[in-house]
Amino acid sequence: MFVIIFLIVATGGISAFARGRGGNPFVWGGIAVGGYVLAVLVFPAAFGVSPDADERFWFLAGGVAWMGAVAFCARFLLGRSRRKPSGMWSCPNCKYLNQQYAVICEACKHPFGEPAPNR
Numbered sequence: 001m002f003v004i005i006f007l008i009v010a011t012g013g014i015s016a017f018a019r020g021r022g023g024n025p026f027v028w029g030g031i032a033v034g035g036y037v038l039a040v041l042v043f044p045a046a047f048g049v050s051p052d053a054d055e056r057f058w059f060l061a062g063g064v065a066w067m068g069a070v071a072f073c074a075r076f077l078l079g080r081s082r083r084k085p086s087g088m089w090s091c092p093n094c095k096y097l098n099q100q101y102a103v104i105c106e107a108c109k110h111p112f113g114e115p116a117p118n119r
Helices: 002-021 025-046 056-077
Strands: none
Touching (some): 002 025
């Protein structure tokens, strides 16, 4: 039961980061859950690990690490070429109050600012 709650909460957070940073939340959520399922269910079966073995813990830790890596990428790597807001900001197009991590409006997809110059 804890694993399902963890997957729902983590995937919701990853999807929110992806939406706010200009990514597709369904793609990023699918990557997160797909990698977790591979690490926790498919790889142990492929390596012949029994369901009650202590080695199964390391596959579970790998799945959690995968979710953390995808969350990191969605939060810090998506939208990095755009100008960043210094705090919460109101969209000039629809007046929606966006989170500080969002570089595009989560409601109408209007960008916060012009893309930052490449360095």
